[in-house]
Amino acid sequence: MRKRKVRGIARDTLQFIMEASRSSLPMEFAGLLQADKEIITEVLILPGTESSRMSALIRLYMLPNMQIVGSVHSHPSADLRPSQPDIQFFSRSGDYNLIVCPPFDESSWACYDAEGMRRELPILDVDFKDDMFDDAN
Ligand SMILES: [Zn+2]
Numbered sequence: 001m002r003k004r005k006v007r008g009i010a011r012d013t014l015q016f017i018m019e020a021s022r023s024s025l026p027m028e029f030a031g032l033l034q035a036d037k038e039i040i041t042e043v044l045i046l047p048g049t050e051s052s053r054m055s056a057l058i059r060l061y062m063l064p065n066m067q068i069v070g071s072v073h074s075h076p077s078a079d080l081r082p083s084q085p086d087i088q089f090f091s092r093s094g095d096y097n098l099i100v101c102p103p104f105d106e107s108s109w110a111c112y113d114a115e116g117m118r119r120e121l122p123i124l125d126v127d128f129k130d131d132m133f134d135d136a137n
Contacts, residue, residue: 006069006096008122009033009040011106017043018104021074025102030073032060033096039124040069040096053089070096078102080110087116096121 020043021029030053034042046056053073060068071093073086078101082090090097091114098121100109111121 005038006035006040006121007038008124009096009098010126011123012126013041013043014106014109014123017072017098017100018106018108020045021100022102022104024074026076028074028076029100031071032057032068032093033070033072033098034067035069036067039126040121041126043072044068046071046073054092057089057093068094070094070098072098072100074104075099075101078108080108082112082116087112090114090116095119 017029017031020031030046031043032046033040034044036042044060046053046060057071071089080099080101082097082099086097086099090112093114095113096119097112097114098109099112102108106123111119113119
């Protein structure tokens with residue numbers, strides 16, 4: 001398993017996750033988290049359901065330059081506790097695994113390490129839009 005230090009998650013990225021989770025209802029939303037300069041800024045969306053998540057993960061690991069630090073998925077049931085298959089998946093996906101639930105706001109989520117233990121993950125304000133649109137006009 002890859003160990004990467006992460007300082008937090010970008011607020012925009014967390015908002016994207018919440019939007020995607022809300023629009024996936026009643027299905028769950030799942031993705032892998034990528035970090036840039038120790039901050040989680042990207043979500044790679046995983047197709048399928050809980051049972052197919054592991055095979056999607058393994059396929060993604062075969063791509064080059066994947067800097068995956070963990071995962072995210074939603075629990076439409078509003079229970080933030082990881083299931084047994086979740087914890088198995090976390091042991092492969094990394095040290096920062098988010099579970100989000102309704103009402104999908106900045107307080108309705110939790111982060112777990114590779115063993116399924118709850119951990120802190122700060123929400124950071126990152127101005128990464130500036131870099132992208134500087135030359136737009
Ligand atoms: Zn789950």
